[in-house]
Amino acid sequence: MDLVFGSPLGRAAGLVALLAVTSLLWFVASRRSGTMRASAARADDPRLDLAGLGAVHGSRATFVQFSSEVCAPCRQVARVLTDLSTREDGVSHVEIDVGEHPDLVRTHGVLRTPTVFLLGPSGSVHGRTSGPMTPGQARDALAALDSDAPGTSELNSEPHGRTRGRG
Incomplete structure (x- = not known):
């Protein structure tokens, strides 16, 4: 794990992946909002x-x-x-x-x-x-x-x- 997230590039890639997953979850949740x-x-x-x-x-x-x-x-x-x-x-x-x-x-x-x-x-x-x-x-x-x-x-x-x- 240190090899991937130990470097600045690895931490940046991890942050981008986290933001992508969070954005996807928000998008799915917001599409259902207001739908009865x-x-x-x-x-x-x-x-x-x-x-x-x-x-x-x-x-x-x-x-x-x-x-x-x-x-x-x-x-x-x-x-x-x-x-x-x-x-x-x-x-x-x-x-x-x-x-x-x-x-x-x-x-x-x-x-x-x-x-x-x-x-x-x-x-x-x-x-x-x-x-x-x-x-x-x-x-x-x-x-x-x-x-x-x-x-x-x-x-x-x-x-x-x-x-x-x-x-």
């Missing part, structure tokens, strides 16, 4: 009780966004979902502050913000995503929900009629 992964609904899945938050399910779809006050990407995702929600009938957007609802955070396994759940008309979870989301990803998620049977496709997300879920 489908979830097959199960009978024992916990339901997101929107009535307890003073919010209602959309007749077509509901985007439930878990956010925090100090989260810059949360504001971007809220803008995307709010904008799209004004353009799509029957779709609602509910934003939940993780600091005010730690019980929901634990129950639904939210590990970072923003995390967005896509609920179908019955309120069942069809997908979830974490991280920034583009308008295209939001439109794709809603289109996938509209065109596919519950929980059978890879989704990407979208909304209507934003309600802040603050208790």
